[in-house]
Every structure is written in C-alpha cells, then in structure tokens.
Amino acid sequence: MAEWQQNRARRDRRIEAGIKLAEGKIVAAGDATRLLEAVIQPGDRVCLEGDNQKQADLLSAALLAADPARLNTLHMVQSGVVLPAHLDLFERGIAKRLDYAYSGPQSARIAAMLFGGKIELGAVHTYLELFARYFIDLTPHVALIAAVSADRDGNLYTGPNTEDTPTVVEATAFKDGIVIAQVGEIVDHVPRVDIPGDRVHFVVDAGRPFFVEPLFTRDPALITETQILTAMLAIKGIYAPYGVRRLNHGIGFSTAAIELLLPTFGERLGLKGKIATHFALNPHPALIPAIEAGWVEQIHSFGSEVGMDGYIRARPDIYFTGSDGSLRSNRAFSQVAGLYACDMFIGSTLQIDLAGNSSTVTTSRVAGFGGAPNMGSDARGRRHPSEPWLKAGADADPVSPAPLRRGRKLVVQIGETFGEKNAPQFVERLDAIELADRLKLDLAPVMIYGDDVTHIVTEEGIANLLLCRSPAEREQAIRGVAGYTDVGLARDRKAVEGLRARGVICRPEDLGIDPLDADRSLLAARSIKDLVHWSGGLYDPPSRFRNW
Amino acid sequence: MAEWQQNRARRDRRIEAGIKLAEGKIVAAGDATRLLEAVIQPGDRVCLEGDNQKQADLLSAALLAADPARLNTLHMVQSGVVLPAHLDLFERGIAKRLDYAYSGPQSARIAAMLFGGKIELGAVHTYLELFARYFIDLTPHVALIAAVSADRDGNLYTGPNTEDTPTVVEATAFKDGIVIAQVGEIVDHVPRVDIPGDRVHFVVDAGRPFFVEPLFTRDPALITETQILTAMLAIKGIYAPYGVRRLNHGIGFSTAAIELLLPTFGERLGLKGKIATHFALNPHPALIPAIEAGWVEQIHSFGSEVGMDGYIRARPDIYFTGSDGSLRSNRAFSQVAGLYACDMFIGSTLQIDLAGNSSTVTTSRVAGFGGAPNMGSDARGRRHPSEPWLKAGADADPVSPAPLRRGRKLVVQIGETFGEKNAPQFVERLDAIELADRLKLDLAPVMIYGDDVTHIVTEEGIANLLLCRSPAEREQAIRGVAGYTDVGLARDRKAVEGLRARGVICRPEDLGIDPLDADRSLLAARSIKDLVHWSGGLYDPPSRFRNW
Known part of the structure; x- marks a missing residue:
C-alpha cells in the first residue's frame, strides 16, 4: 500500500x-x-x-x-x-x-x-x-x-x-x-x-x-481632462443605457476618473442607485467619494490597498470584513465574481489592433495578464440573465429567437488615442505577435481578444463593436475612434459616417457632451488630500502620495 | 459612523x-x-x-x-x-x-x-x-x-x-x-x-x-453494449487523437463505461500515460480499475462519494487529502479547475437540437444545471496552450494566423440515439424553449449551447462539429449520428456522406471498431463486487449496491 x-x-x-x-x-x-x-x-x-x-x-x-x-x-x-x-x-x-x-x-x-x-x-x-x-x-x-x-x-x-x-x-x-x-x-x-x-x-x-505595493492608488491630481472626457462618455454612453450595476474596474487613471465622476456628473444624470452599485474591486481610494455619497452597496476585493485599512474597518456595510474588523480579501473568489457575477469589465490597454485584439505586451516588455483576460472575456458558462447582459446580447444578435439568444458580458476598453509617451494606442499589428514569433510561443500574448471586446472608448467617442455585422465594419468602427493615429487617419470616412448614423460610433456631441465641459472641476476629489477629507480622515495614504 | x-x-x-x-x-x-x-x-x-x-x-x-x-x-x-x-x-x-x-x-x-x-x-x-x-x-x-x-x-x-x-x-x-x-x-x-x-x-x-447521496456510483452490471460502443468510439476517436490528459467526466453510464475501458481497450491501444491522467472528478468507483492499473496521476474532487473513504485514504498520491487522512473536496476550486485547467468535458444530456444545443430540462422537469455549463463551455479567458486545446482550435479555424488563433475546450456529448424510456436524444426543438415560454423566462434553460459543443458521440459514430463550416453542415453532422430518430431519418444522405468523406462524421468502421466487439467482457469490472475486488477490499459500497 x-x-x-x-x-x-x-x-x-x-x-x-x-x-x-x-x-x-x-x-x-x-x-x-x-x-x-x-x-x-x-x-x-x-x-x-x-x-x-x-x-x-x-x-x-x-x-x-x-x-x-x-x-x-x-x-x-x-x-x-x-x-x-x-x-x-x-x-x-x-x-x-x-x-x-x-x-x-x-x-x-x-x-x-x-x-x-x-x-x-x-x-x-x-x-x-x-x-x-x-x-x-x-x-x-x-x-x-x-x-x-x-x-x-x-x-x-x-x-x-x-x-x-x-x-x-x-x-x-x-x-x-x-x-x-x-x-x-x-x-x-x-x-x-x-x-x-x-x-x-x-x-x-x-x-x-x-x-x-499600493498598486491601486491613483492620485486625482494626475487625471487629465481627456481622461475626464472619456469617463463622461463611458458613464453616459455605456453605464447609463445598459444600466450596469455589477462591475469591475481595471487599474488606471481612466477608471479612476469614472469613480470620481459618479458623485458629480453621474449624480446630475440621475444615475445614483441605477449604475455602479456592486463591485468586484480592490479598495480603490478613488471610490471613496462615491461610497460616501451613497452610490455603492457592496464591494468584494481581490486584495487590499495600503492606507485603506482604517476606512474599510469603519465601512463594513460596504466591504467584506472579518471578526477582527479588517478586510477579508480573496483573489480567487473575487476573480470568480468578476467572471460570472459582473456584467461589465472596463479597463485600459497599451495596443489595440484592427480586429480589436489588445495587449499590454510590447516587444521589450512581457507584463503578464493578471486578471484582465478572465474578467474581460465573455463568460459562456453563465446562465443567469440580467438587463445589461441581455441588452448586450440583443445588440450583438438581434435576429435569434430570444430564449435561445445568450447575453453578453460588456467588455470595455477605455483610453486616449495616444497613450503613455505619446505612443498610439491603435496599431495595425500587435507587438505581441512579433514577440510570439521571436519566442516561438504557440499563442501571441493577447490580453483581450477582439471578439470579446464590446466597446472601445476614446476622446473621439464610443465604438460599439456589438453592433458591427462584419470584420470590415468592426475595423472601421475602431478606426473611427482612433483619432489622429495612423490607424485613425486611414479610415474610410464614408463608412465611418455610416456607422455613426447607425449609432455604432457615438461622438461626444451625439451624447450631448461638450468636450469643453470635461474639466477637472468635475472630479469629486482633485487630490489625495481631498480623498482623505472625503474619508473623514480614515484614509491614510502612503507617504509617497502625500505632499502636505 | x-x-x-x-x-x-x-x-x-x-x-x-x-x-x-x-x-x-x-x-x-x-x-x-x-x-x-x-x-x-x-x-x-x-x-x-x-x-x-x-x-x-x-x-x-x-x-x-x-x-x-x-x-x-x-x-x-x-x-x-x-x-x-x-x-x-x-x-x-x-x-x-x-x-x-x-x-x-x-x-x-x-x-x-x-x-x-x-x-x-x-x-x-x-x-x-x-x-x-x-x-x-x-x-x-x-x-x-x-x-x-x-x-x-x-x-x-x-x-x-x-x-x-x-x-x-x-x-x-x-x-x-x-x-x-x-x-x-x-x-x-x-x-x-x-x-x-x-x-x-x-x-x-x-x-x-x-x-x-451516493450520486456518482454506477453499477457496471447496468452498462449496456451500446454504451460500451460509444465509449470505444470516444477513446479511439477523441481521447487518442487529441491526446486528452486533463479532463472531467460527467455523471452517467456512458462515461463510467469509458472509465472501465481504459485498462482494457485503452491499454491495448497503447494509450496509458497519454490520455486521462489528470481529472477534476468526484471519486467515481468506476475509475478504481484505471487507478489501480496506473493510468491516473491526480484527481481533484468537487465532493466525495459514499463508500470511497477507505480507498481514498489508502491512495493519497492520487487524491487530495487532509492531515486526518481523508479526502478534502472543494466544489468551487474543482469547478474552477474544470473550467480553466481541463481540456475536455464529456457528459450526457436528454435532448439535443439541430444546432447542437442541449438540455436536461423537459416541459415537466426542471433539473437545474449543476456544473455542466461551466465545464462544458469554451473558457475564453484561458491563456495557456496545450496540445488538445490547440488542435481543437485549429480544427475550428484552420485559416487564422496561428499566434492569434485561440484553442478550444473539447466539449463532448455522449449518448445513445434513443435514451431513457426510448425517448429520442435528438429533437427538432428543445422542450426547454416551451418551458421558457410558459414560465416567461428570459432564457431557455439550455445546458450546453451548440456553439460550445465540439463532438457528439452516439452508437452511429462521432460528429466533429469543429470541422463544420456552416450551420447547415452542423445540422447535417448532427442528423448524421442521430440514427433512426426522426431527426436522423430526415438527414440529407448525400450531405452526410460528404461530411463522412471529410472526416466530420466518423463511423465505427472508419475508426476500425467493429460494433460486435463492444462486449461486456471489455469492462475492467462488470459488477460492484468487481470494483470492490479491484480496490483490494477498500471500497465499501452502500448496501443498495450490494447483492452479495
């Protein structure tokens, strides 16, 4: 034996x-x-x-x-x-x-x-x-x-x-x-x-x-007006019409901007209680104003965040906490929650190609995937309906008989047409493919595949890929929000105008948003200090984020 | 506060x-x-x-x-x-x-x-x-x-x-x-x-x-020769060519037959160590002979099984056990393992329609889904390659450039053309749709959707749906293995022969399998008592399964 x-x-x-x-x-x-x-x-x-x-x-x-x-x-x-x-x-x-x-x-x-x-x-x-x-x-x-x-x-x-x-x-x-x-x-x-x-x-x-590492702390002072504009577009053009209540936000300034606009721009749109109520999310300091303003019902977290312990301990109605009073995080369960119980994943990437494939890998950097591909993919094993999920499914497939039509996870890529160091976010070919060739990998390290992405948001507007009926339409929809990048400049103007007429592409003005209104005054907190203030002094940011 | x-x-x-x-x-x-x-x-x-x-x-x-x-x-x-x-x-x-x-x-x-x-x-x-x-x-x-x-x-x-x-x-x-x-x-x-x-x-x-409840105990004495035939087809026609090592077996006699054929039919095919080595699986008694014959390396389990405790305690190299010596099961983690770390799910259903959608729901029975839709769906968040997964992906899409082509989870439906109480397994329309209408459900209770199913196995042969290039081809591939059911009888003979010529449909003879060889003597254990014997007396079946 x-x-x-x-x-x-x-x-x-x-x-x-x-x-x-x-x-x-x-x-x-x-x-x-x-x-x-x-x-x-x-x-x-x-x-x-x-x-x-x-x-x-x-x-x-x-x-x-x-x-x-x-x-x-x-x-x-x-x-x-x-x-x-x-x-x-x-x-x-x-x-x-x-x-x-x-x-x-x-x-x-x-x-x-x-x-x-x-x-x-x-x-x-x-x-x-x-x-x-x-x-x-x-x-x-x-x-x-x-x-x-x-x-x-x-x-x-x-x-x-x-x-x-x-x-x-x-x-x-x-x-x-x-x-x-x-x-x-x-x-x-x-x-x-x-x-x-x-x-x-x-x-x-x-x-x-x-x-x-305090990885999920974003200083509101560094949020740009372009990021504020994309956040406005996302809230009014995606969160609101789909009624997204259960979601995950990726890391980064674009989603931090969304978090900070909920109690201001979101409030004015009358969306409180109708969007962004349940999260699979780390304890982002940028969400403090929305929590304090009563937007958020519940958050389950992958991990914690440095400096947030005191705030979390005082807000057990929002967070998962243990008998000792502090947060109980759990990456496995929060990833499962992000996969199967959330209707939206929204995050940023480095490169998006003409099919909508995106990656944070470049030829000299292999960043790894983390949780994005899990949460940023359509959960085909899901069987419970929800309004946002059914609406996204109907967008993608208006023809099939309803009871046999599946819903779709909303997977949103948000970013500026030109990202860090002015590198274009849109490319003809992902660097990930060259990396795969050089390393003889079976698979290019694609973060999110184009067939899982539902929306791309830039300062040029929203491309709703669910409404595209062919790869060619998808390509033009992507080019149509790619602005002055080479990919954007090579768009077929007539095709793009046609897509806009059908609502596949939504410009800021189509949503009644004036880019000039995208002002830092819209942010519920404009500094780390503001966040501390919102928290009633409970948030204790790491010293590198303090300048007072 | x-x-x-x-x-x-x-x-x-x-x-x-x-x-x-x-x-x-x-x-x-x-x-x-x-x-x-x-x-x-x-x-x-x-x-x-x-x-x-x-x-x-x-x-x-x-x-x-x-x-x-x-x-x-x-x-x-x-x-x-x-x-x-x-x-x-x-x-x-x-x-x-x-x-x-x-x-x-x-x-x-x-x-x-x-x-x-x-x-x-x-x-x-x-x-x-x-x-x-x-x-x-x-x-x-x-x-x-x-x-x-x-x-x-x-x-x-x-x-x-x-x-x-x-x-x-x-x-x-x-x-x-x-x-x-x-x-x-x-x-x-x-x-x-x-x-x-x-x-x-x-x-x-x-x-x-x-x-x-001892839900996963199947008495080998009740396995039919048709089930043995479908098991032979699955092993030789799917497990072997794809080299499936990491998998989950659903509940039922068809997969129990596979488990009992590994040390006999599988051994003769030289497949030991090449297939069926790592499982997300409850401690199925029917797997005892394969374990004892050295086929299985590791099993993680959703739950336990009545009567298997003594055997599991003596086989910690195979099962997950705790400091007390007994099994540690965990449904959440085993489901995650089935979703993301297994290359195949194989199970049975009650009804399959012409698109390959299947359900265990009938108009008078709402059985629920259990784990099947989770494990029996393509895991689009998966990013690690494996041979079976890449091969299935290439079957489905031979055109796309390899590094951007995703693999596919093998999702196999196995059963007889006429199932329990001689009800046809193949139907024009799922009862689940009528149920959805009557209950005003947003979604028909579909267990596994047709676009996730990769193979259907019946005594008539294997339909490889990955190789179908249109809904029409998929329909004829399904009709082609539906035998003498109404769905089978309504097949387009010429189309089905064409699919067979392309290897989309594989008849037993195409795999060198003579249905007359599908004999109970092939089963490594032909009774519960045989299983007890294989276990060295460690398996202690519930009394209702004992007739000695």
Missing part, C-alpha cells in the same frame, strides 16, 4: 529535515535559507507567494540565498514575478522553469531573460487560470507564503491582504505538499484565523511585515 | 437572540427551530447547504418546522433543491424566492411549483456562477451548513464532503452574516480544521451524520 503514499512519505521526510531548525513550527528568520535547503528538493514545483500587491519577500530573499548546488532547477508556479529576487533565482540557476500570471515592474527584465533563454517559460496565465492548474497539473510541492501573524500552532492571520493565500495553501497542503509562512510576529492568539494551523508546517518569524 | 455598520449591528442583535438557546456556541437539536426563528428575519437571503451530494438535512427540517407567521418570504440562495423539505418551505410560505443550481430528484415537483406560481424564480445557475453571486449580489444573510464534527470553539470538520462549505461560509461570515452548522458530534479536538471556528456562530448538535 505504501506505493500509493509516496508523496506523503516524502513530505514527512522533508518535515523531519526541517523540524531540526524549528522550535515547534517556528523558525528564526536567520535560519530561513537553511530551512528551505532542508525541505525543498531540486526540480520541485514551488509557489513563492506574490501577486501585484503582497509579497513573501523574506522567503524570496531566503530562497535566493540558497546554495544552487543543493537547490536548483525549481519550477516556479506563482501569480507574480514582481521582485528583482524572483528573477535573480533564474540567474542563479536555482529556478529554471516558470508558470506565472503577472510581472508588472519586471516586464522588461523578464522579456530580456526569456529572449536570453534564462527562463524556460511554461505559460502566461490569468490568476484564476493558474489557480485552476494548482489543482490539476501544476500543484506546488512547496508553498512559501506571507501572513501578518501566527500563533504557535501555525494558525495564520493574513490581515486585509488575504489575497491568494487560501488558494495556494489549499492546493499545496491537501496534496501532501509543504507550507512555509513568513509572518510579521508570533502572537498568543491571532486576531482571526485566515489559514488553519493544521495546513501550515513551518512559520518563519520575519520580525517585520511583508511587503505590499 | 454607526450608519456604516448596520449589518454588523444587526448580526450582533441576532447572535444575542440566539445565544440564549446556546451553551457557548452549542445548541441542542431540539432547539434548532427556535434558534432559526430567533436569528433569521423575514425576507432574509438564506443559504440552506445542499448540493447533489451532501445535505444540511437537520437544519432543513428545523427551518420547515418554523412558524410561518414569524419566518416567511425568505429568499433561498443555494446550490441544491434536492430534499422534499426544500420545496415544502415554499408550500408553507416560509420561503418565497429561489436562486439555485441543481434539483435532480425534485425536478418534476419544482417544475409544477414554478408553473403554479408557488416559487418566484430568480435564476437557474451553475454552481460556480451561484458562488460568484454570493460575493456580489446574492450574499446570504444566514448560512445553514453541515459538518461531521465541531469542537466547542466552533471549529468544523467536514470530512471528505467539504464540497460547498468553505465558499458558503466565506461569503456569509465575512459579510456580517450568521453561520449555523449542524454537526454529527461535538468533540474535544476536530481531526482537521475545515472551517475555522471564528467564522461559525452556532453549532447544532444533530447527534447523527448529515445525509449524503
């Missing part, structure tokens, strides 16, 4: 090797590298916890300090490749193969290392997709995770940044893997049990908090 | 009302109804835990015994409507509105009650979709759940049937709802912590185990 319990026997041998360095389950920070050398084996699949927000940074450094003669050729299976150490592991030969989802700040270096053959790439996933594979064919042998505190039984308190931890632990611990947590402190009783101790084998006392 | 903490204040008042009936958190079974009357309010959203397997049956009975003058117009938000009591709640007026996912044994009665207006239907969901809404707009105010045991702090041990519990509890407890668990016994220490006690407010000591 023992032949069927080899993983368990292997796990027990590893625990035995590690336990010599531990007092009970507790290991000193200085012994972390020795612990990892004792329990990890070459070739192991290792999840080093980290996403776009929280990082198991101490364990990351400890793993990097390991002797490559003992620890090598690891297969890293993790949400984020974000810290320099995550890539240094590959430089040192400790890690060899990589399956991941997001690599924002390391996107240039990861591209260079992929080109140089220093990383053997499995695939770039969405978060939820990678989590799915944790239970099928990428189950970690070892999980290195991060928590706020632990008790001596190994019960963990993650605090507001619960994020990926329960999912990683579930996949690892229940498949006879090893779970090692770094914690900020050892306490007698954790404020709440985010992870039960019987799933945790070792606890490393880091003596300091894990690193968290 | 208190205006933002109304839910918490309401929860605390409810706990205060309930605590009078409790010793600590423990409430006697005889006080369960009084407890529910004390903590639930009219109009509440209530999740009464139950799916196609486990049931919080004591709490269900306790709720039914409540006084409708005190407890009424509840909005039930739950996976399964399975026990008679679940519907009696509506008869008595205790419940009014329903959002659910599955109602197998109650499908006739629920249909009658919907027609009679006794139930106000929200929507019929998939499991994962309903879970998603728990975090957005259907968050339960009260969750009534079931576990094996609890300690006095409320820590719960669910045993192998963890299933929906962690998801239901997460959505309820972290949104200031009330969690009440029925448990089989109170113990000093639970064998493992499936649910931490700080998420559980009351524990009702049922003094007996919760009810579990």
Whole structure:
C-alpha cells in the first residue's frame, strides 16, 4: 500500500529535515535559507507567494540565498514575478522553469531573460487560470507564503491582504505538499484565523511585515481632462443605457476618473442607485467619494490597498470584513465574481489592433495578464440573465429567437488615442505577435481578444463593436475612434459616417457632451488630500502620495 | 459612523437572540427551530447547504418546522433543491424566492411549483456562477451548513464532503452574516480544521451524520453494449487523437463505461500515460480499475462519494487529502479547475437540437444545471496552450494566423440515439424553449449551447462539429449520428456522406471498431463486487449496491 503514499512519505521526510531548525513550527528568520535547503528538493514545483500587491519577500530573499548546488532547477508556479529576487533565482540557476500570471515592474527584465533563454517559460496565465492548474497539473510541492501573524500552532492571520493565500495553501497542503509562512510576529492568539494551523508546517518569524505595493492608488491630481472626457462618455454612453450595476474596474487613471465622476456628473444624470452599485474591486481610494455619497452597496476585493485599512474597518456595510474588523480579501473568489457575477469589465490597454485584439505586451516588455483576460472575456458558462447582459446580447444578435439568444458580458476598453509617451494606442499589428514569433510561443500574448471586446472608448467617442455585422465594419468602427493615429487617419470616412448614423460610433456631441465641459472641476476629489477629507480622515495614504 | 455598520449591528442583535438557546456556541437539536426563528428575519437571503451530494438535512427540517407567521418570504440562495423539505418551505410560505443550481430528484415537483406560481424564480445557475453571486449580489444573510464534527470553539470538520462549505461560509461570515452548522458530534479536538471556528456562530448538535447521496456510483452490471460502443468510439476517436490528459467526466453510464475501458481497450491501444491522467472528478468507483492499473496521476474532487473513504485514504498520491487522512473536496476550486485547467468535458444530456444545443430540462422537469455549463463551455479567458486545446482550435479555424488563433475546450456529448424510456436524444426543438415560454423566462434553460459543443458521440459514430463550416453542415453532422430518430431519418444522405468523406462524421468502421466487439467482457469490472475486488477490499459500497 505504501506505493500509493509516496508523496506523503516524502513530505514527512522533508518535515523531519526541517523540524531540526524549528522550535515547534517556528523558525528564526536567520535560519530561513537553511530551512528551505532542508525541505525543498531540486526540480520541485514551488509557489513563492506574490501577486501585484503582497509579497513573501523574506522567503524570496531566503530562497535566493540558497546554495544552487543543493537547490536548483525549481519550477516556479506563482501569480507574480514582481521582485528583482524572483528573477535573480533564474540567474542563479536555482529556478529554471516558470508558470506565472503577472510581472508588472519586471516586464522588461523578464522579456530580456526569456529572449536570453534564462527562463524556460511554461505559460502566461490569468490568476484564476493558474489557480485552476494548482489543482490539476501544476500543484506546488512547496508553498512559501506571507501572513501578518501566527500563533504557535501555525494558525495564520493574513490581515486585509488575504489575497491568494487560501488558494495556494489549499492546493499545496491537501496534496501532501509543504507550507512555509513568513509572518510579521508570533502572537498568543491571532486576531482571526485566515489559514488553519493544521495546513501550515513551518512559520518563519520575519520580525517585520511583508511587503505590499499600493498598486491601486491613483492620485486625482494626475487625471487629465481627456481622461475626464472619456469617463463622461463611458458613464453616459455605456453605464447609463445598459444600466450596469455589477462591475469591475481595471487599474488606471481612466477608471479612476469614472469613480470620481459618479458623485458629480453621474449624480446630475440621475444615475445614483441605477449604475455602479456592486463591485468586484480592490479598495480603490478613488471610490471613496462615491461610497460616501451613497452610490455603492457592496464591494468584494481581490486584495487590499495600503492606507485603506482604517476606512474599510469603519465601512463594513460596504466591504467584506472579518471578526477582527479588517478586510477579508480573496483573489480567487473575487476573480470568480468578476467572471460570472459582473456584467461589465472596463479597463485600459497599451495596443489595440484592427480586429480589436489588445495587449499590454510590447516587444521589450512581457507584463503578464493578471486578471484582465478572465474578467474581460465573455463568460459562456453563465446562465443567469440580467438587463445589461441581455441588452448586450440583443445588440450583438438581434435576429435569434430570444430564449435561445445568450447575453453578453460588456467588455470595455477605455483610453486616449495616444497613450503613455505619446505612443498610439491603435496599431495595425500587435507587438505581441512579433514577440510570439521571436519566442516561438504557440499563442501571441493577447490580453483581450477582439471578439470579446464590446466597446472601445476614446476622446473621439464610443465604438460599439456589438453592433458591427462584419470584420470590415468592426475595423472601421475602431478606426473611427482612433483619432489622429495612423490607424485613425486611414479610415474610410464614408463608412465611418455610416456607422455613426447607425449609432455604432457615438461622438461626444451625439451624447450631448461638450468636450469643453470635461474639466477637472468635475472630479469629486482633485487630490489625495481631498480623498482623505472625503474619508473623514480614515484614509491614510502612503507617504509617497502625500505632499502636505 | 454607526450608519456604516448596520449589518454588523444587526448580526450582533441576532447572535444575542440566539445565544440564549446556546451553551457557548452549542445548541441542542431540539432547539434548532427556535434558534432559526430567533436569528433569521423575514425576507432574509438564506443559504440552506445542499448540493447533489451532501445535505444540511437537520437544519432543513428545523427551518420547515418554523412558524410561518414569524419566518416567511425568505429568499433561498443555494446550490441544491434536492430534499422534499426544500420545496415544502415554499408550500408553507416560509420561503418565497429561489436562486439555485441543481434539483435532480425534485425536478418534476419544482417544475409544477414554478408553473403554479408557488416559487418566484430568480435564476437557474451553475454552481460556480451561484458562488460568484454570493460575493456580489446574492450574499446570504444566514448560512445553514453541515459538518461531521465541531469542537466547542466552533471549529468544523467536514470530512471528505467539504464540497460547498468553505465558499458558503466565506461569503456569509465575512459579510456580517450568521453561520449555523449542524454537526454529527461535538468533540474535544476536530481531526482537521475545515472551517475555522471564528467564522461559525452556532453549532447544532444533530447527534447523527448529515445525509449524503451516493450520486456518482454506477453499477457496471447496468452498462449496456451500446454504451460500451460509444465509449470505444470516444477513446479511439477523441481521447487518442487529441491526446486528452486533463479532463472531467460527467455523471452517467456512458462515461463510467469509458472509465472501465481504459485498462482494457485503452491499454491495448497503447494509450496509458497519454490520455486521462489528470481529472477534476468526484471519486467515481468506476475509475478504481484505471487507478489501480496506473493510468491516473491526480484527481481533484468537487465532493466525495459514499463508500470511497477507505480507498481514498489508502491512495493519497492520487487524491487530495487532509492531515486526518481523508479526502478534502472543494466544489468551487474543482469547478474552477474544470473550467480553466481541463481540456475536455464529456457528459450526457436528454435532448439535443439541430444546432447542437442541449438540455436536461423537459416541459415537466426542471433539473437545474449543476456544473455542466461551466465545464462544458469554451473558457475564453484561458491563456495557456496545450496540445488538445490547440488542435481543437485549429480544427475550428484552420485559416487564422496561428499566434492569434485561440484553442478550444473539447466539449463532448455522449449518448445513445434513443435514451431513457426510448425517448429520442435528438429533437427538432428543445422542450426547454416551451418551458421558457410558459414560465416567461428570459432564457431557455439550455445546458450546453451548440456553439460550445465540439463532438457528439452516439452508437452511429462521432460528429466533429469543429470541422463544420456552416450551420447547415452542423445540422447535417448532427442528423448524421442521430440514427433512426426522426431527426436522423430526415438527414440529407448525400450531405452526410460528404461530411463522412471529410472526416466530420466518423463511423465505427472508419475508426476500425467493429460494433460486435463492444462486449461486456471489455469492462475492467462488470459488477460492484468487481470494483470492490479491484480496490483490494477498500471500497465499501452502500448496501443498495450490494447483492452479495
């Protein structure tokens, strides 16, 4: 029978090797590298916890300090490749193969290392997709995770940044893997049990908090008038007519502008209670004014946001919180909610091609997908109707008999015709295709495919791709909102006018919006300080966002 | 500030009302109804835990015994409507509105009650979709759940049937709802912590185990030779050429036949290790021979199966198990795995129309969707390639440039041309459409839409819908495997022969399969007793499946 319990026997041998360095389950920070050398084996699949927000940074450094003669050729299976150490592991030969989802700040270096053959790439996933594979064919042998505190039984308190931890632990611990947590402190009783101790084998006392990036904080002072205009177009031209109440906002200034226009522009349009009431969303500081003005009923969050803890604790009617009073986030469930329970995803991208395919990848940067492709795709397994979803389905297919016609998820790309560094957002051919050629990838790293996108919003207007009846119409609809980019200049003027007459393209004036009204005075908060004020002093922004 | 903490204040008042009936958190079974009357309010959203397997049956009975003058117009938000009591709640007026996912044994009665207006239907969901809404707009105010045991702090041990519990509890407890668990016994220490006690407010000591249905047990003695033939076709005509290793099998005898043919027919084809190695699957007894023969590497399960506990405990290399040695199932994660990490879903249905739309709903039975639409749909948010997925994508679209061509999930419908009670599986029009008309539903309850189905397998052969280039071709491909049903008889013989010449339709002889070879001697186990033997006596089937 023992032949069927080899993983368990292997796990027990590893625990035995590690336990010599531990007092009970507790290991000193200085012994972390020795612990990892004792329990990890070459070739192991290792999840080093980290996403776009929280990082198991101490364990990351400890793993990097390991002797490559003992620890090598690891297969890293993790949400984020974000810290320099995550890539240094590959430089040192400790890690060899990589399956991941997001690599924002390391996107240039990861591209260079992929080109140089220093990383053997499995695939770039969405978060939820990678989590799915944790239970099928990428189950970690070892999980290195991060928590706020632990008790001596190994019960963990993650605090507001619960994020990926329960999912990683579930996949690892229940498949006879090893779970090692770094914690900020050892306490007698954790404020709440985010992870039960019987799933945790070792606890490393880091003596300091894990690193968290305030990724979802956008300073209202940096929002441009063009972004305000696109936000007005989105609210009046999409949110209002579809009646979108359940949604996700991507990261970025365009959606921050929408959040800050709800209590002003949105209020004047009489939309309160009719749009934007239920969110799958991180605790964006920019949403504070809309919450305070009574717009928002409920928010479920992927992770937390630095500085928002006090505000969240005081607003449990809005957020999910635990018995300790602080946020309980959960990336897996919030991604599921974004996929199946939201009627709209709206976000920004770097490049959009003539078919509507979009990507944040360029030839020199592989940013990863994060959650966008999951939430920015039509959920074909969805079976419950809602008004926005049915209306979008009828837009796309006015012909089929209603009871057999599916609805459609609204997937909106919002941005300026010329984006960062004046690079055109619209291109004939995505850089992602060249990248796929050079790296011999089976798939170009497309963030959102054209057949899933329903609307594109720029300062030129809204292109409703649901109403396009052919690829040629779609192309002209996209060119029609691409402004003075090469793609826009090459439009067929007559075709574009025809699309406008049919309402496929909506210019600001078609919606009764005067671009001159797109003024910063419309923003409910014009600075971080304004947000603090709206929050009644409960929002405590990180110092880099303070100038007072 | 208190205006933002109304839910918490309401929860605390409810706990205060309930605590009078409790010793600590423990409430006697005889006080369960009084407890529910004390903590639930009219109009509440209530999740009464139950799916196609486990049931919080004591709490269900306790709720039914409540006084409708005190407890009424509840909005039930739950996976399964399975026990008679679940519907009696509506008869008595205790419940009014329903959002659910599955109602197998109650499908006739629920249909009658919907027609009679006794139930106000929200929507019929998939499991994962309903879970998603728990975090957005259907968050339960009260969750009534079931576990094996609890300690006095409320820590719960669910045993192998963890299933929906962690998801239901997460959505309820972290949104200031009330969690009440029925448990089989109170113990000093639970064998493992499936649910931490700080998420559980009351524990009702049922003094007996919760009810579990052995839904996934199929007696090999009942497998027909036609089912064996369709299983041979599927293995040789789909599993082998696509190289499907990661998959989910639906419930039913057709897929049980496949499981039992792997170590015989599959072995002779040299497919061991090349197909069917990683599953999102309940612990099907019919898979025991394949596991014992070394076919299977890993299985993650939605729930457990009655009688399989001893076998699972002895095979932790295959299953996910906890520190106590027994299965850890998790419906939410297994559904996510089925959606994003599996290359194939194969299952059966009741009716298929000419477009390939299928449904298990008839005009007199509303069975619910369960997990099929989630796993049996193309996962458009998927971004990692695999050979089966890329090949299916290329089948569907040989023209697009490879790096921009997406793969496709294989979604296979397998069944006999004439199904249960000799009813034809193929119909011109789904009964689901008439049902939608009669109930004024926005959507006909379609289980799997035609544009997601890739293959249909009957004893007449395989129709590969990926290769069809028009709706007309798709219709003839379907008619071509519909045999002597009216739909089959109305086929255009010439068109069907043309499709066969192109490989769109594959007859048994085209695959070198002689229907006369489809013999019960091919089954690795021909009875439940054989399965027990294969398991080395570890499988302990429920008595109703024993005839020795």
